[in-house]
Amino acid sequence: MTETMDVALGARSYSIHIGAGLLDVAASYRAIGARPRFIVSDSNVAPLYLQRVAAALGVPAVATLVVPAGEETKRLATVERVLDKLMEARFPRDGVLVALGGGVVGDLTGFVAAIYQRGAAFVQVPTTLLAQVDSSVGGKTGVNHPLGKNMIGAFHQPLAVVADTDTLATLPPRELSAGLAEVIKYGLLGDAAFFAELESNVGALRALDHATLVAAIHHCCHMKADIVARDEREAGPRALLNLGHTFGHAIETFTGYGTWLHGEAVAVGLCMAADMSARMGWASLDVVARTRKLVERAGLPVLPPPGMTPGDFRTLMMHDKKVAAGHLRLVLLRSLGQAVVTADFDAQALDATLADTCKAAQATT
């Protein structure tokens, strides 16, 4: 069964189609019409799915580019490579780019679309759990800078999102777990009942139980579509979607992109945000314990890399996009399912979380 939901953004509104087998169905791509199309995919996804998508897209014939898989590809040099290919192919401004892959391909291709000839259309065809529940929706596009994650980018909404849930069958378990970090994030930030459901269902999700996975994807996409429709450019509630990310991005930048998966770093960030919230007297210690337990059961880490110090965190966290007028803003938990963005946090609570978490990580070596 296919579910379609809309992201309501006036003239930039679009549909998210979620269902099994959508990749092969020509109607999934109807938003493209007869326009020229160019698929960008990566070296893991292309052998599995590129021919099928090209066949479903039909005529006019599809141009393609396959980039190396992995977070390191999400950099300006790859943007240039894609632009070179588009220029060589004389790809027209009214053509449509198709991002076939995970969040890396989606963020990269979306950014290229945002800047190619001052803006071309693109369609997201997410093939990871992370991309199906989060990155393909909402129009955040961009690449990393060596000094900071996602530091170069643009808001550019897709024409449509086509999430074929069957593609998750080929996803490596580590990548599935990484996607679960973002799923857990939704429960923590805005829906305690969903968090409790995840506590019951995490085993089924990891075992790729189709109905459970599809229900979780629907739920997350509904939450994200609602938040994005209310705050497309992150002037307010959209920042809540960054729960765990300020800590997580610091880990990703510290370790070098690709060593830790984005979802793994976010998982640790969720635990650190919960810990700090409890130290401020907001979330209870029970919320901290439940967060850690669910993260662990999802196959994810709860501690940062052993070599990382509180000073490393502090330096790297100041590169966060939520830093305003030199002040760090953090997403913290008032309670389970209720997150807030605040610059008015207790600095001692942050110090204690950084010190104790880094010490605990060091003790594991």
Ligand code: NAD
């Ligand atoms: P990814 O794109 O690197 O994909 C993970 C790995 O799985 C890759 O090796 C890929 O080749 C492989 N893969 C993808 N689909 C597969 C399939 N169906 N079968 C087998 N292998 C498959 O990583 P990701 O976790 O999808 O995305 C992470 C990126 O998303 C990060 O760069 C993060 O910053 C970004 N992100 C963006 C947003 C946003 O709003 N734009 C939100 C969250 C995360």
Ligand code: GLY
């Ligand atoms: N993943 C954060 C956002 O889309 O806003």
